[in-house]
């Protein structure tokens with residue numbers, strides 16, 4: 604068995620930094636052999652999202668039951684909603700011979716790193732908070748949402764020093780960011 608066989612890759616970063624675009628692009632690169640860990644949440648489904656593909660959507664009561672049943676490897680509260688990683692999702696991916704790719708926030712990432720061995724944490728940073736603010740404005744976030752998410756972003760940036768890698772997603776250079784993250788995953792999965 605190769606050492607890196609069960610590695611789990613975690614991508615974290617503040618809201619609107621580009622995590623979604625980066626993870627989607629990584630998942631399309633067959634040579635990386637990645638599979639996305641579908642997580643659970645109590646937040647509302649967005650119109651573009653599909654149950655079981657983007658998230659498992661639970662009521663708060665269902666989520667609480669699942670916490671009690673030990674269904675989640677980790678869980679966290681983000682924007683007043685619950686998010687959690689079903690342990691079986693990761694195990695299933697590992698059994699299939701692929702590497703698990705997670706897109707989760709910083710507290711959850713810390714819990715996963717403490718509970719599993721072979722976890723590689725990659726933090727995606729914006730070139731500035733102003734870039735994030737502009738993107739949130741373009742995405743029509745409310746003033747309250749922007750203030751709230753920027754406050755969270757500052758806390759998340761402070762946590763980034765605990766990560767194995769920090770990659771800056773410079774505005775307008777998404778392809779370069781994807782190439783950098785791919786190179787990290789390639790290197791880590793070979794060792």
Ligand code: 5GP
Nearest residue numbers: 642643678679681686687688706707708711
């Ligand atoms: P969104 O609601 O915008 O899709 O996600 C909000 C945040 O929750 C993002 O930072 C995302 O990475 C994080 N997230 C998604 N699933 C999980 C999970 O299972 N656990 C944790 N800790 N964070 C998650």
